[in-house]
Amino acid sequence: MSASSDSDHHESVQDSSISSLPGSARSSRPEGQYTVGIIGGGQLARMMHQAAISLGVHTRLLATSPDESAAQVMRDVTIGSHLDHDAVLDFAKGCDVVTFDHEHVPTEYLREMEEAGVAVRPGSEALVHAQDKAVMRARAAADGAPCPLWQVCDTPADLIAFGDAHGWPVIAKTSRGGYDGKGVWKVEGPEEVDEPFEAMGGLADGQQPIEILAEEFVDFTRELSAIVVRSPSGQGVAYPVSETVQRDGICVETTTPAPGMSDERQAEIQQMAMGIAGRLGVVGVLAVELMERADGSVVINELAMRPHNTGHWSIHGARTSQFANHIRAVLDLPLGDPSVTAPVVVMENVLGGSEMDLTGALQHCFARDRSLHVELYGKQVRPGRKVGHVTCLGTDVEDVQRRARHAAGYLMGDRNV
Ligand SMILES: Nc1ncnc2c1ncn2[C@@H]1O[C@H](COP(=O)(O)OP(=O)(O)OP(=O)(O)O)[C@@H](O)[C@H]1O
Ligand SMILES: [Mg+2]
The missing domain is CATH 3.30.1490.20 (ATP-grasp fold, A domain)
Structure with missing residues (x-):
C-alpha cells in the first residue's frame, strides 16, 4: 500500500500550516528556506539533517552537548536540555516547525509551544501516545486495536x-x-x-x-514493525512491514519485507498502522512495534512518532527513506514512494564492542562486500551503545542476513564472523 489517501482524518490535525506562520525564523535565513527545529541530538537527528540537506531545508538543533551525534555535524546548534522549559520554548521561537529525535520533551512544553503558535509535528495530542505507554494502552483499547x-x-x-x-x-x-x-x-x-x-x-x-x-507476557514468535508516514494534509504512505530482532531490549536486526508474510497480511498490518496514524493525527513517521504470535495474530507493543531504528533500512533499501519522508511530512510536502528497491533488505545495528577504530575496520568490510552500505554516527564506542548500522540488499534472505551480520560483527570487533 502506498500513497493511500487519509482524508477522513484530515480534520483531526490541529497544526497550523507553515505558510500561515509568523516568520520570526524566516528573517534569519534565505527567503523560501524553512527552518526545521529538531529537539534531541542523537543519530536520528543526524540522519534527519542529512535528508534535509538535499531539500535545501535549514535544520536547527537543541542538543544537550556538542559531542552528541547530530551536534557534531550541524551548524545551527543550541546547547540546552529538553527538560529545561525556557530552553525549549526559546528554541522553538526560531523555527517554522519543531520535530523530535526522541519522545522525552515534557508534554506540557509541547502544548505551550503549540499555544505560542509553533507548528509542533507530531503535535502534543498525538505524541503523548508515544510518550506514555499507559495513555497509549488506554487509547488503543478504546479504539479496539489489539493489545496484550x-x-x-x-x-x-x-x-x-x-x-x-x-x-x-x-x-x-x-x-x-x-x-x-x-x-x-x-x-x-x-x-x-x-x-x-x-x-x-x-x-x-x-x-x-x-x-x-x-x-x-506475550510468548511471541517474532517481532514486527509497521512504519507509516502521514502529512498534515492527510496523505499517508506505508513502508513494507519489517521483521525485527531485539536483544536485551535493543533492536539488532531488521529484515524487510518480513519473511514469509503474505501480501494480504502485510496490507492488513499496514492498514492498522495507517488507521492509528489517522485517528491520533500523527504527523511524520509513526512506527508501530508489534509482537506476532504463532497463529499469525499480532498485538501492539508500543508506538514511536519519529524516524525509528526499525526503519533505518529505508535509507538504502527504499525509494524514499523514512528520514526524507519525515522531513517532507513535517513541511507538508507530498510524500515519496516507500517501496523496497530489492526483494530483501537487511539492516544490522553496530553496537559498541571491542573495536574502537571503526574507520579502520571499514577497510575490511568494504573490500569484502562492494555493495555494503554503512552509516556510522560519530559516537564514542562504548559497550552495547548504538554507534552505527549496516544495510545489505539482495534476493536471498539467508545470504543477505549473512552479509549484514558479518559486516556488523566485524565493526563490533568480532573477528570470527
Ligand atoms: N508484553 C510483552 N510480552 C513479551 N515481551 C515484551 C512485552 N512488552 C515488551 N516486550 C519485549 O521488550 C522489548 C522492549 O519493550 P518496549 O519496546 O516497550 O521498551 P522500550 O525500552 O521502550 O523500547 P524502545 O527502545 O523500542 O523504545 C520489546 O521489544 C519486546 O521484546
Ligand atoms: Mg520498543
Missing part, C-alpha cells in the same frame, strides 16, 4: 494480583522514560515485583508522573 492484557499498578501488591490473575511471568514497564529496554522487566513471580518500583525513580525526569504498567 494490561493494567496500571500503583503498588507491588497490584502487580502480584495481576500476575496471579493472568499468569506468570508478567512484563512490568514504566509508563514514561524508557528506551532500549530500560524501563522493561520480565517479572517471573511475586518475589521479583519490587524491582520495577525501586528502579522507576531513576527514569523519572522530575516533570511527569511515572506509573508502572503490568502486561501479559
Whole structure:
C-alpha cells in the first residue's frame, strides 16, 4: 500500500500550516528556506539533517552537548536540555516547525509551544501516545486495536494480583522514560515485583508522573514493525512491514519485507498502522512495534512518532527513506514512494564492542562486500551503545542476513564472523 489517501482524518490535525506562520525564523535565513527545529541530538537527528540537506531545508538543533551525534555535524546548534522549559520554548521561537529525535520533551512544553503558535509535528495530542505507554494502552483499547492484557499498578501488591490473575511471568514497564529496554522487566513471580518500583525513580525526569504498567507476557514468535508516514494534509504512505530482532531490549536486526508474510497480511498490518496514524493525527513517521504470535495474530507493543531504528533500512533499501519522508511530512510536502528497491533488505545495528577504530575496520568490510552500505554516527564506542548500522540488499534472505551480520560483527570487533 502506498500513497493511500487519509482524508477522513484530515480534520483531526490541529497544526497550523507553515505558510500561515509568523516568520520570526524566516528573517534569519534565505527567503523560501524553512527552518526545521529538531529537539534531541542523537543519530536520528543526524540522519534527519542529512535528508534535509538535499531539500535545501535549514535544520536547527537543541542538543544537550556538542559531542552528541547530530551536534557534531550541524551548524545551527543550541546547547540546552529538553527538560529545561525556557530552553525549549526559546528554541522553538526560531523555527517554522519543531520535530523530535526522541519522545522525552515534557508534554506540557509541547502544548505551550503549540499555544505560542509553533507548528509542533507530531503535535502534543498525538505524541503523548508515544510518550506514555499507559495513555497509549488506554487509547488503543478504546479504539479496539489489539493489545496484550494490561493494567496500571500503583503498588507491588497490584502487580502480584495481576500476575496471579493472568499468569506468570508478567512484563512490568514504566509508563514514561524508557528506551532500549530500560524501563522493561520480565517479572517471573511475586518475589521479583519490587524491582520495577525501586528502579522507576531513576527514569523519572522530575516533570511527569511515572506509573508502572503490568502486561501479559506475550510468548511471541517474532517481532514486527509497521512504519507509516502521514502529512498534515492527510496523505499517508506505508513502508513494507519489517521483521525485527531485539536483544536485551535493543533492536539488532531488521529484515524487510518480513519473511514469509503474505501480501494480504502485510496490507492488513499496514492498514492498522495507517488507521492509528489517522485517528491520533500523527504527523511524520509513526512506527508501530508489534509482537506476532504463532497463529499469525499480532498485538501492539508500543508506538514511536519519529524516524525509528526499525526503519533505518529505508535509507538504502527504499525509494524514499523514512528520514526524507519525515522531513517532507513535517513541511507538508507530498510524500515519496516507500517501496523496497530489492526483494530483501537487511539492516544490522553496530553496537559498541571491542573495536574502537571503526574507520579502520571499514577497510575490511568494504573490500569484502562492494555493495555494503554503512552509516556510522560519530559516537564514542562504548559497550552495547548504538554507534552505527549496516544495510545489505539482495534476493536471498539467508545470504543477505549473512552479509549484514558479518559486516556488523566485524565493526563490533568480532573477528570470527
Ligand atoms: N508484553 C510483552 N510480552 C513479551 N515481551 C515484551 C512485552 N512488552 C515488551 N516486550 C519485549 O521488550 C522489548 C522492549 O519493550 P518496549 O519496546 O516497550 O521498551 P522500550 O525500552 O521502550 O523500547 P524502545 O527502545 O523500542 O523504545 C520489546 O521489544 C519486546 O521484546
Ligand atoms: Mg520498543
